[in-house]
Amino acid sequence: MPEYKTVFGSLTNYEKGGVEIINDQAQNYVFSNFFEVASHSKPWEKVAVAKNMEYVIEAIRADGVSPWRIASHDEFALVMDGSVTIDLLDPDSVTVGSDTTGSIAVNGEPSGTKMGQIVAGRGHMALLPANRCYRMSAATASVVLLQTIVGPDTVQRWAEICQTH
Amino acid sequence: MTTSQEKQLMGTEPNDHGYRSYSLGEFTFTRDEHFAHIEWPTGRHVMAVEPFLKALMRDIAWNFFYGTVNFDSVIGTVNHYGDVDLFAGRFNEDYRRAEIDHLENFPHDEIKATFEAMLGDWVNASFDPFAAPQETGSAYGDKDGDNVAAVTRTRVTATRMVGLPEDEPLRSDESGFPVNRMFADVDQSEPEVTFEAGYEKEVSAFSLFKYLSRSDVTWNPSVVTVCKDSLYCPTTEEFILPIIHGNDRVEWFIQLSDEIIWEVADRETGRPRANVVMKAGDCAAMPADIRHQGYSPKRSMLLVWENNSAALPQMIARGETPNVPVVF
Numbered sequence: 001m002p003e004y005k006t007v008f009g010s011l012t013n014y015e016k017g018g019v020e021i022i023n024d025q026a027q028n029y030v031f032s033n034f035f036e037v038a039s040h041s042k043p044w045e046k047v048a049v050a051k052n053m054e055y056v057i058e059a060i061r062a063d064g065v066s067p068w069r070i071a072s073h074d075e076f077a078l079v080m081d082g083s084v085t086i087d088l089l090d091p092d093s094v095t096v097g098s099d100t101t102g103s104i105a106v107n108g109e110p111s112g113t114k115m116g117q118i119v120a121g122r123g124h125m126a127l128l129p130a131n132r133c134y135r136m137s138a139a140t141a142s143v144v145l146l147q148t149i150v151g152p153d154t155v156q157r158w159a160e161i162c163q164t165h
Numbered sequence: 166m167t168t169s170q171e172k173q174l175m176g177t178e179p180n181d182h183g184y185r186s187y188s189l190g191e192f193t194f195t196r197d198e199h200f201a202h203i204e205w206p207t208g209r210h211v212m213a214v215e216p217f218l219k220a221l222m223r224d225i226a227w228n229f230f231y232g233t234v235n236f237d238s239v240i241g242t243v244n245h246y247g248d249v250d251l252f253a254g255r256f257n258e259d260y261r262r263a264e265i266d267h268l269e270n271f272p273h274d275e276i277k278a279t280f281e282a283m284l285g286d287w288v289n290a291s292f293d294p295f296a297a298p299q300e301t302g303s304a305y306g307d308k309d310g311d312n313v314a315a316v317t318r319t320r321v322t323a324t325r326m327v328g329l330p331e332d333e334p335l336r337s338d339e340s341g342f343p344v345n346r347m348f349a350d351v352d353q354s355e356p357e358v359t360f361e362a363g364y365e366k367e368v369s370a371f372s373l374f375k376y377l378s379r380s381d382v383t384w385n386p387s388v389v390t391v392c393k394d395s396l397y398c399p400t401t402e403e404f405i406l407p408i409i410h411g412n413d414r415v416e417w418f419i420q421l422s423d424e425i426i427w428e429v430a431d432r433e434t435g436r437p438r439a440n441v442v443m444k445a446g447d448c449a450a451m452p453a454d455i456r457h458q459g460y461s462p463k464r465s466m467l468l469v470w471e472n473n474s475a476a477l478p479q480m481i482a483r484g485e486t487p488n489v490p491v492v493f
Contacts, residue, residue, distance in 0.1 A: 028452050030491055034419075050417045052490055116358065125389070147390060162493065
């Protein structure tokens, strides 16, 4: 009986597939690789790798300590490489409008009640609850996929990250 | 007294192989040891019964899914979200040219009930239509019991995130979900979660990879996280997607592990348009005007990402939805 090896990628070791065109345009498939995207990103840059109307999946290079952020809706962080610590805070005064989409950065250190902490490794999914502040940190470069909505800090550079021919 | 619909759901008396036949409008469905036979006023079609039952299983479990579920190049359904088309040759340009294609529309509940009755009768005790080929018995042969538990599985649909209190549960040995043989090397550790009193419902995390490594089904996207209408529907894939999905909206695939090869063809004609090879870390959109079928050599983890907006069916009917998610 064979021993099966499950292949997960990482920032430093990934193999990319691609679109083999028969009668179409490669751009229609918006094909990218989130490890490749994160390998070229600045720390905590939120680069969209998938978009469906107003919704996005962002690839984030987690490296060092992020600013605090807050969103009016739930977001979900899936760690795809490395280890990421997430601190959660119930803010005293920081708020975000209910019609604001995506997360917004919080200036400085918000005051509030500590809610708890999550230490997530590869394959771990964390809830970032609506109207709570969160901050991520990573001792070494890691990768997070964020399920969210297009926001003011979402970076869309499709022509740079996607297969075009 | 038996109503006509009850008679329809009961099917005919069992044939020589022990199986009942069913009808929907002018379509009839019969099976023998090896094949499903579908007939309509202008034509007939035959499918090996194993792929037919695997396709039928998905169509029912996914509630006719988003858009078109092609069982093969001839037979399938189109979901109009309230009513459903059953067709033969509608998306096959040669059948249409020969004018032997046929389509009838049914109320959702009627076609679903008939399909469920047929699946329940035609699946034998040792066959599981959701399982990988080496993890189930044969679909073929004369009638030999049934497998109600397998064909009535409930699709996981979390309302916020699996593992949260009052939401869908996680998977474990104890709950009957051992690690699949092809994922024996997947790390089973959970995230470290510490929370202050009163915040236990909000400070939450789980191992998605552990959860997926314990899936007992293939090609069955299930909702694990919900961001408004954005649904993460990860699934484990092995062998061949039993249906050819014709999109009515943009759908996204994020390959979490291993590799899947997708054959992409025109939704209307079936003419090939592209092959998409996806490896771990790859992201690809499926445009809204294509059909696709996937091949996964080893059991893999795929994140299917859907937009479940209630406004979309009306927008689709009015032709207001884009075929591609971004233009660049």
